[in-house]
Amino acid sequence: AVQKLTDKLYGxxxxxxxxxxxxxxxxxxxxxxxxFFSSNFTERLWRLGVGLGYDPADNLxxxxxYTWEGGRLTNGGTRSETDQFAAxxxxxx
Numbered sequence: 001a002v003q004k005l006t007d008k009l010y011g012x013x014x015x016x017x018x019x020x021x022x023x024x025x026x027x028x029x030x031x032x033x034x035x036f037f038s039s040n041f042t043e044r045l046w047r048l049g050v051g052l053g054y055d056p057a058d059n060l061x062x063x064x065x066y067t068w069e070g071g072r073l074t075n076g077g078t079r080s081e082t083d084q085f086a087a088x089x090x091x092x093x
Contacts, residue, residue, distance in 0.1 A: 008055045012065075017046035023074035029067065029082040042079065045071035059092040 001013045020026075023041025035042060051065030064087045071079040 010053045012049075012051045012053060014049040014051075015047065017044070019044050028071070028079070029069050029084045030079065035079070040073045040075045040077065042071055043074050045069070045079065061090040061092075063088045063090070 002010055003012075004010045018026075020041075020043055023043040025036045025038070026042040026045055027035045028042070028045055028047075047067055047069045049065050049067040051063055053061060053063045055061050065085070067084045067086070069079065069082045069084065073079065
């Protein structure tokens with residue numbers, strides 16, 4: 001969902017998730033050693049992100065976002081400590 005707050009500022013909310021029977025080596029925001037090269041694959045993963053975007057010019061977009069990530073492994077363990085704060089700049093040519 002995106003909500004324009006002003007002509008140049010907007011807020012965004014994003015949710016996504018997946019389930020894989022038998023698990024799959026999904027890294028997500030985690031580390032490769034823990035989630036890709038492990039025998040305990042991820043069978044459920046979800047993300048909830050909240051962000052702000054700002055368009056100071058027609059060819060420039062600035063964004064910040066905080067994303068909570070969680071899930072479950074095939075051994076019954078949970079995915080934790082993989083939340084992310086990100087900032088990005090996009091330039092249009």
